[in-house]
Amino acid sequence: MTEQIRTRVAIVGAGPAGLALSALLHRSGIDSIVIDPRTREDIERTIKAGILEQSSVELLRSLGGSRVDEVGARHDGIELRWNGVGHRIDFQGLVGRSVWLYPQHEALIDLIALRLGEGGDVRFGVGATSVEGVDTDAPVVHAAGPDGRPIEIRADVVVGADGSRSLVREAVTGSQTGGYFREYPFAWFGILCEAPPSSPELIYSTTERGFALISQRSATVQRMYLQCDPELDPDAMGEREIWDELQARTGGGLHEGPIFQRDVLRFRSFVAHELRRGRALLVGDAAHTVPPTGAKGMNLALADVVLLHRAIEELVRSGSEHGLDAYPEAASRRIWKAEHFSWWMTSMLHTAPGANDFDERRRLGELEMVATSRHGAAYLAEAYTGWPFETRPRG
Numbered sequence: 001m002t003e004q005i006r007t008r009v010a011i012v013g014a015g016p017a018g019l020a021l022s023a024l025l026h027r028s029g030i031d032s033i034v035i036d037p038r039t040r041e042d043i044e045r046t047i048k049a050g051i052l053e054q055s056s057v058e059l060l061r062s063l064g065g066s067r068v069d070e071v072g073a074r075h076d077g078i079e080l081r082w083n084g085v086g087h088r089i090d091f092q093g094l095v096g097r098s099v100w101l102y103p104q105h106e107a108l109i110d111l112i113a114l115r116l117g118e119g120g121d122v123r124f125g126v127g128a129t130s131v132e133g134v135d136t137d138a139p140v141v142h143a144a145g146p147d148g149r150p151i152e153i154r155a156d157v158v159v160g161a162d163g164s165r166s167l168v169r170e171a172v173t174g175s176q177t178g179g180y181f182r183e184y185p186f187a188w189f190g191i192l193c194e195a196p197p198s199s200p201e202l203i204y205s206t207t208e209r210g211f212a213l214i215s216q217r218s219a220t221v222q223r224m225y226l227q228c229d230p231e232l233d234p235d236a237m238g239e240r241e242i243w244d245e246l247q248a249r250t251g252g253g254l255h256e257g258p259i260f261q262r263d264v265l266r267f268r269s270f271v272a273h274e275l276r277r278g279r280a281l282l283v284g285d286a287a288h289t290v291p292p293t294g295a296k297g298m299n300l301a302l303a304d305v306v307l308l309h310r311a312i313e314e315l316v317r318s319g320s321e322h323g324l325d326a327y328p329e330a331a332s333r334r335i336w337k338a339e340h341f342s343w344w345m346t347s348m349l350h351t352a353p354g355a356n357d358f359d360e361r362r363r364l365g366e367l368e369m370v371a372t373s374r375h376g377a378a379y380l381a382e383a384y385t386g387w388p389f390e391t392r393p394r395g
Helices: 016-027 040-045 054-063 091-095 104-117 168-173 239-250 297-318 322-349 357-372 374-385
Strands: 003-006 009-012 032-036 051-053 073-075 077-082 085-090 099-101 121-124 127-132 140-144 150-154 157-160 179-194 203-207 210-214 221-228 259-272 280-282
Touching (some): 016 297, 032 150, 040 104, 051 054, 051 297, 054 297, 085 091, 104 121, 157 297, 168 259, 203 239, 221 239, 259 322, 357 374
Parallel strands (some): 003 150, 009 032, 077 203, 157 280
Antiparallel strands (some): 051 099, 077 085, 140 150, 179 221, 179 259, 210 221
């Protein structure tokens, strides 16, 4: 028989957006259910990068249970490097803000433990199959449990936090692909290696050979990237070849160690045509994706959630849909600023296929202008560390 559930808010997707929204709603006394087709182990063990803006860190601290200050690493700047010379962008000196290197799976471990510890209804292995009635005040999420048993969830609001292949997006926009889209002609070949950090802060390095990013994971594990063709086979390069290329693209001096993971990360920008239809709304990667250069993905998701939490709270408290009406425009203001910043960073740091000498000299001139102008560096610092979260949708 079909299991029937009634809740205020049905959240599809147990990523950072879905879990953070559930936690915020709990603090407002609003019940919710979170479903995800993955197991808890799959979610917690899928290693993903994570750079948190200051507002994101403040939000996670306010929810409680976050280990960001124990496990995460505060970074007060980044280094832009070209022609073998580094130029530090001093976030604290320019805008008085910082970022924290805190991998997404660590934040998810915290949020899952928080919600389960609070008695939250988080169901793993439960996948949504369809969403109906979004134009009514009682939409329904149809799902299947781990044993295949059908589940019917009736709610006041359905939230699609189910990632870039969102099923809820189809109910909102009419298709899974309905949106503004750009695919970039390059990707990142990423590795995880056993080595000490090569730098106290991230290095964004560009050369005639292509781009490289030197990031970190811990005192013993590091994450590094090379610009590559999107069709590159991750196993095509030998370990010595990878290290030689990383050293060449950064000017040398990197600490080397055994490589134990490699992957290719494609670059895409996407914003859904609509973020709301009736009582169904989109947040996080279901609403938008960005290339990783600007480190905006998880931060945009959390900014969406802060706005949507207040809109749902208004609906439950007073019955007013004003906040829901205002949510798409309010969220879009930040989304498109972040989309621009991510595109700008990507364009400034990567050599595009087919670029001529003029294109390359112009690009290096832009880097010079940003790094040597206080105003240019301040723009990068402000956007990278993030704009303060809006707490209420403004129409």
